[in-house]
Amino acid sequence: MANITVYSTPTCPWCKKVKMFLDTNKVAYKDLNVASDVAARKEMVKKSGQMGVPVLDIDGHIVIGYDEPKLKELLKI
Amino acid sequence: MYDLIIIGGGPAGLTAAVYAARKLIKTLLISQDLGGQVNETLRIENYMGYQFVEGPELIEKFNKQVTQYPLEQKVGSKVSSVSRLDCHFEVKTESGETFQSKAVILATGKRSRSLNVPGEAEYRGKGVSYCAICDAPVFTGMKVAVIGGGNSALEASYDLIKMAEHVYIVSLTPLTGDPITINRIKDARNLTILLEHQVEKIEGDKFVEAVHIKNIKTGERKRLEVAGIFVEIGLVPNSEPVKEIAALNQWGEVKVSTTCETGVPGLFAAGDVTDTPEKQIVIAAGEGAKAALQADRYIRNLGG
Numbered sequence: 001m002a003n004i005t006v007y008s009t010p011t012c013p014w015c016k017k018v019k020m021f022l023d024t025n026k027v028a029y030k031d032l033n034v035a036s037d038v039a040a041r042k043e044m045v046k047k048s049g050q051m052g053v054p055v056l057d058i059d060g061h062i063v064i065g066y067d068e069p070k071l072k073e074l075l076k077i
Numbered sequence: 078m079y080d081l082i083i084i085g086g087g088p089a090g091l092t093a094a095v096y097a098a099r100k101l102i103k104t105l106l107i108s109q110d111l112g113g114q115v116n117e118t119l120r121i122e123n124y125m126g127y128q129f130v131e132g133p134e135l136i137e138k139f140n141k142q143v144t145q146y147p148l149e150q151k152v153g154s155k156v157s158s159v160s161r162l163d164c165h166f167e168v169k170t171e172s173g174e175t176f177q178s179k180a181v182i183l184a185t186g187k188r189s190r191s192l193n194v195p196g197e198a199e200y201r202g203k204g205v206s207y208c209a210i211c212d213a214p215v216f217t218g219m220k221v222a223v224i225g226g227g228n229s230a231l232e233a234s235y236d237l238i239k240m241a242e243h244v245y246i247v248s249l250t251p252l253t254g255d256p257i258t259i260n261r262i263k264d265a266r267n268l269t270i271l272l273e274h275q276v277e278k279i280e281g282d283k284f285v286e287a288v289h290i291k292n293i294k295t296g297e298r299k300r301l302e303v304a305g306i307f308v309e310i311g312l313v314p315n316s317e318p319v320k321e322i323a324a325l326n327q328w329g330e331v332k333v334s335t336t337c338e339t340g341v342p343g344l345f346a347a348g349d350v351t352d353t354p355e356k357q358i359v360i361a362a363g364e365g366a367k368a369a370l371q372a373d374r375y376i377r378n379l380g381g
Contacts, residue, residue, distance in 0.1 A: 009212070013117055013119050013131065014117075015211070017112075020134075020137065034215060035240075036214075050203050051212060051215045052206060054211075068153070
């Protein structure tokens, strides 16, 4: 089972889409709200080298935005 | 050869797909993504049947309705051109694939307009954002600039003044958003409104550090130190694939008749990419239905 962290904000529709995709495919993940969690926000910017959400960390592979083909490839769905 | 190729996976394209599938015409839906601009809307309160629905959820429901029919879908492909050969169409994608059909519905919607200034592309995602509702919280405690003076710029500013250290609104024109939205923000202590200013360039190191602006009346230049730049200067239609064959209006929207015809026999267009007044989900969906019914009639009249 892959270790997955989603960095998101509560108002971001693309974040919602990412989480809906993971939920639909029954993939467990840790959801960090970068709007309220300052440490998570810094971690996200450091890991991804950019400031847009959503960001996913899938076993160390960083995916920026809602990239369905990339998610399917990394999660072997 | 398909009967119909629908280009675009937003409300217009998906509704057209359902109508086409129910007419049992051989249809291919090609789209870059599912939902288009609806994905950037969290609160929808004016789509009939829902008192409240979030954009991604509405699209999920649209797509479920599409996929219950045996219809071919190619999501993740961007169409580069549509050309007319004899009495059919050839649709080319950026990845080099080609598809042929008797009729085409263009339902590619709109995308955010870019500033087209040095540094914009380079710092996209590194301080330059086109989705304030997504990224605003990432800039909590920082200085930011919102470019634009319409409703989306003002709404972005309203969100940002609650979190950012300081917000600059940089607008080429006087504020054109609704007075109610202007009133909500104008007294904020951490807001500076710079009207009749043009963005000249964006600079930084790893991330955005400043934006250079110029007063278009006096020519005076300023450098604003900001970490974030939210570009909210409107939308442009994704009409490029048909620009060689169909008539566009001055904003690049595809001109259509009340029955979604473009003037090119067999080429129909629907939704925000067209010059139909009012850009709304419910209108795009309705136009998609109309285009599919009209395309079906066209295909049947061709015979064979």
